[in-house]
């Protein structure tokens with residue numbers, strides 16, 4: 001089964017989450033392609049999609065949102081899982097999912113959505129971003145929980161394999 005993992009990441013930390021998800025899916029026997037949303041023209045080659053974005057000021061990246069707009073029909077016709085990354089600190093803040101998540105879940109009939117902790121390295125930020133971070137008093141550090149991420153990916157692989165076997169059984 002072919003799975004697309006598409007990820008929008010501004011400073012690379014969400015991209016690393018997608019890489020770990022892709023690696024976990026591949027080690028569970030799935031064929032995985034990792035791509036940026038802007039580079040995805042069609043979902044024709046894929047049986048399932050994992051789409052993720054970092055969250056800035058409460059919103060998903062424009063590239064991830066526009067992939068949803070562009071490919072909504074194709075996404076709705078496949079198993080889709082969504083993830084977001086952003087909350088910083090312990091306990092993670094802000095709490096809760098980005099605003100657009102409920103409507104994305106409904107629109108795409110997505111199987112689920114998970115928000116993972118993010119990472120912040122102030123030295124990599126643009127000036128305007130530093131101002132926002134100072135205003136929000138966002139803590140610096142890496143709050144990504146790798147076991148949680150690998151576990152989530154494992155659940156996706158399990159679900160896809162189970163469905164695949166059911167289909168084979170019905171077809172046979």
Ligand SMILES: Cc1cc2nc3c(=O)[nH]c(=O)nc-3n(C[C@H](O)[C@H](O)[C@H](O)COP(=O)(O)O)c2cc1C
Pocket residue numbers: 008009010011012013014015054055056057058059085086087088093094117118119120125128129130132133
């Ligand atoms: C200017 C700025 C605004 C942010 N706003 C949010 C936010 O609204 N919600 C959130 O969960 N995280 C927010 N974050 C944290 C980022 O989402 C987090 O650092 C994430 O890991 C960045 O992912 P990336 O490296 O893939 O770009 C913000 C970070 C910056 C620098």
